[in-house]
Amino acid sequence: MAGTALKHARRAVRLAWVSSIRQPARTGLGILGIAAVGALLFDMLLLSRGLVISFRDMLERANFDVRIFATDSPVAGPPIPDAARLSSAVSRLPEVEAVVPVTFREAELAPADGSPPEAVPHVDSRGAAVEHPRALDVIGVDAGAEPLWTLLEGRDPLPGESGAPVVVNQALAAAHRLTPGSSIAVRGRCGSGAIAPPPAPFTVVGVAEFPFDDGEAETMAARRTDLEALCRGHASGGIDMLLVRSRARDGGDAAAAAIRASSPGLHVMTNDELVERFNRVEFSYFRQISFVLATVTLFFGFLLIAVLLTASVNQRLGEIAALRAVGLSRARVIAGVFAESAIMIGIGAVIAIPVGFALSIWLDDILRRLPGIPANVHFFVFEPRVLLLYTGLLAASALGAAVYPMRIVARLPIAATLRREVVG
Amino acid sequence: MLAALTACGSLAGAAVGAPERGASSELPQVLLSRQLMARARLQVGDTVKLATSPSGEGAASFRVAGVYEPTPDPMRFSQPSLEARLHLPDLLSLTAPASARDSLATVSAINVSLVDPSTADAFAREVSARLPGTLARSTSAPNDRTSTFIVIERFHLAVAIVTLLGSALFLLALMVMLVDERRETVGTLRLIGLTRGRILRQVLVEGMLIASVGTVFGLLFAFAAQGAFNRFFQWRYDTALVFVRITPGVIVQSVLMAVPLGIAASLIASWTFLRRQPLALLRR
Numbered sequence: 001m002a003g004t005a006l007k008h009a010r011r012a013v014r015l016a017w018v019s020s021i022r023q024p025a026r027t028g029l030g031i032l033g034i035a036a037v038g039a040l041l042f043d044m045l046l047l048s049r050g051l052v053i054s055f056r057d058m059l060e061r062a063n064f065d066v067r068i069f070a071t072d073s074p075v076a077g078p079p080i081p082d083a084a085r086l087s088s089a090v091s092r093l094p095e096v097e098a099v100v101p102v103t104f105r106e107a108e109l110a111p112a113d114g115s116p117p118e119a120v121p122h123v124d125s126r127g128a129a130v131e132h133p134r135a136l137d138v139i140g141v142d143a144g145a146e147p148l149w150t151l152l153e154g155r156d157p158l159p160g161e162s163g164a165p166v167v168v169n170q171a172l173a174a175a176h177r178l179t180p181g182s183s184i185a186v187r188g189r190c191g192s193g194a195i196a197p198p199p200a201p202f203t204v205v206g207v208a209e210f211p212f213d214d215g216e217a218e219t220m221a222a223r224r225t226d227l228e229a230l231c232r233g234h235a236s237g238g239i240d241m242l243l244v245r246s247r248a249r250d251g252g253d254a255a256a257a258a259i260r261a262s263s264p265g266l267h268v269m270t271n272d273e274l275v276e277r278f279n280r281v282e283f284s285y286f287r288q289i290s291f292v293l294a295t296v297t298l299f300f301g302f303l304l305i306a307v308l309l310t311a312s313v314n315q316r317l318g319e320i321a322a323l324r325a326v327g328l329s330r331a332r333v334i335a336g337v338f339a340e341s342a343i344m345i346g347i348g349a350v351i352a353i354p355v356g357f358a359l360s361i362w363l364d365d366i367l368r369r370l371p372g373i374p375a376n377v378h379f380f381v382f383e384p385r386v387l388l389l390y391t392g393l394l395a396a397s398a399l400g401a402a403v404y405p406m407r408i409v410a411r412l413p414i415a416a417t418l419r420r421e422v423v424g
Numbered sequence: 425m426l427a428a429l430t431a432c433g434s435l436a437g438a439a440v441g442a443p444e445r446g447a448s449s450e451l452p453q454v455l456l457s458r459q460l461m462a463r464a465r466l467q468v469g470d471t472v473k474l475a476t477s478p479s480g481e482g483a484a485s486f487r488v489a490g491v492y493e494p495t496p497d498p499m500r501f502s503q504p505s506l507e508a509r510l511h512l513p514d515l516l517s518l519t520a521p522a523s524a525r526d527s528l529a530t531v532s533a534i535n536v537s538l539v540d541p542s543t544a545d546a547f548a549r550e551v552s553a554r555l556p557g558t559l560a561r562s563t564s565a566p567n568d569r570t571s572t573f574i575v576i577e578r579f580h581l582a583v584a585i586v587t588l589l590g591s592a593l594f595l596l597a598l599m600v601m602l603v604d605e606r607r608e609t610v611g612t613l614r615l616i617g618l619t620r621g622r623i624l625r626q627v628l629v630e631g632m633l634i635a636s637v638g639t640v641f642g643l644l645f646a647f648a649a650q651g652a653f654n655r656f657f658q659w660r661y662d663t664a665l666v667f668v669r670i671t672p673g674v675i676v677q678s679v680l681m682a683v684p685l686g687i688a689a690s691l692i693a694s695w696t697f698l699r700r701q702p703l704a705l706l707r708r
Binding site: 023025026029030032033034036037039040078081189265281282284285288292293297300301304307308311312315359362363366367369370371 | 476477479501502503559571572575576578579582583586587589590591593594596597598600601602604605653657660696
């Protein structure tokens with residue numbers, strides 16, 4: 001039974017192959033068209049979960065698996081009340097290995113003499129005009145705490161070191177020609193207040209890569225104690241986030257549960273919960289657009305293949321009628337039409353994969369220029385599930401696109417068609 | 425003067441206390457966004473408590489005077505618009521620390537309308553220079569919000585280019601097939617004396633007609649799809665934002681791409697046959 005089916009399938013494929021290569025221009029163009037559409041479909045499937053996968057990977061590489069905020073908004077929120085005591089309490093939990101309090105501030109570079117900084121217009125990589133003074137992102141951590149960056153040049157700030165040492169990112173270092181040993185003056189943006197604080201002096205001791213920086217960000221990291229100089233006379237705020245690393249034997253979920261039990265009212269998020277929240281809110285646009293574009297691409301591809309196959313069958317009605325007349329069964333001819341669809345889509349789909357990968361590099365480069373998106377995040381990320389989904393969708397398209405042409409072939413009146421061919 | 429207190433989800437959740445129906449009308453008034461009213465199951469006339477701390481410390485009571493539809497923000501469309509609008513003095517007394525309440529009132533932003541709007545950039549630079557620590561920006565100046573949409577536009581354009589390329593290849597394949605069907609007709613016309621140029625002109629007019637009709641149909645389909653897309657995304661994100669809008673510029677761009685492409689496809693497909701000798705066209 002299986003052997004017979006295989007034999008029939010081979011015959012159908014051979015028939016389809018012969019029909020296809022008889023019209024190389026039509027077949028070649030059709031395959032290339034499917035490759036283009038298939039590449040786009042492949043990329044939309046990569047986009048559907050790419051950002052989430054990449055973001056999760058980035059969080060895990062940061063080596064902290066639990067984060068504590070004052071509210072459920074990790075993007076912007078008030079400082080954590082009584083954070084110092086809380087940090088100490090959390091670090092004593094048996095499930096917790098390390099706790100790093102983090103403070104975020106905005107500031108701007110200022111000339112050391114306190115005069116207003118000169119606005120320097122330039123065009124960023126997105127083509128938008130940018131004027132300085134632009135906001136400087138400042139990260140404050142405790143001296144001696146595990147660094148949240150990768151040092152490229154120089155060293156980290158040392159506890160007890162004088163001179164308010166800071167580490168800057170490459171964009172800030174390049175924009176202002178800073179190297180370890182450079183002195184800078186920074187004025188804090190301290191929120192509401194009638195008086196701007198005077199600039200505070202800092203010394204650059206290192207240049208580093210910050211994992212959550214976007215392509216245009218200018219970032220510096222300082223000791224939290226030194227940040228108090230930024231907003232002298234104003235409420236300098238407190239700790240905005242606690243980074244927690246769980247013990248390997250317990251894991252992030254156990255540590256988060258222990259923290260919630262010991263300090264109810266706090267907003268504790270494991271990496272998985274943070275990814276899920278971003279997926280639901282901040283990244284939802286990309287999920288939606290990838291779904292919409294994948295659907296449109298699939299429908300478009302299906303329509304085009306169906307039209308191509310239908311036109312091809314209509315052009316060969318006489319030939320098909322002749323084949324039926326010499327004894328080929330209806331099933332075999334129908335199978336030939338389906339095999340033709342499968343061959344065209346199959347070859348096109350295989351070509352589409354490397355084309356899709358190349359296209360994804362281009363599209364990824366465009367989307368990574370979005371402001372606020374960390375430079376290390378990618379939108380198009382491959383996972384085996386994508387290949388399975390891609391194959392399944394195109395297989396369904398092949399079948400769907402062949403339905404109408406197969407119906408034409410199935411209902412073809414042999415004698416009338418042959419007569420029309422001869423007389424016409 | 426009203427000031428907007430934007431509650432990012434949690435603040436509204438933590439700070440909007442249980443409503444009290446029929447409470448005193450002497451309480452200060454607040455306007456709540458439609459989404460917040462629905463989320464917290466409130467009605468106009470209810471009394472609510474607002475606080476700036478998640479614990480509810482320092483909460484103040486307000487009477488809900490009305491509901492409004494927040495201006496849709498394309499930068500925050502994926503986040504629910506849980507907002508409240510208070511009178512500025514009420515907001516200041518709620519948010520300013522007790523020690524600072526007697527000091528000069530402070531605000532987050534001041535909107536300025538100029539006599540001559542064309543001087544906005546220069547005015548903004550001068551204000552920034554004269555007031556260190558403040559940031560003055562023309563409302564039309566490109567910034568991160570503009571950059572976001574520039575990037576999105578480029579992404580959509582890239583996708584459109586690839587789609588167009590795929591369609592062009594399919595179109596060429598179809599035209600090759602259609603021209604092949606008329607091989608004998610073309611061969612006969614050549615034999616009776618029609619020149620290649622004459623036939624090519626015929627093909628050109630046909631191509632223009634098909635491309636034009638196809639373009640019109642495509643635009644009609646796009647208009648219909650525009651409504652469906654907008655309705656879906658407005659339902660999905662509970663917003664009044666318009667996500668897809670076909671402007672005259674988009675129509676012109678589409679026509680300028682589609683019609684020449686259609687004509688080119690028919691000409692290229694036809695030329696491969698017109699190059700051959702008439703007898704070769706007639707031979708099977």
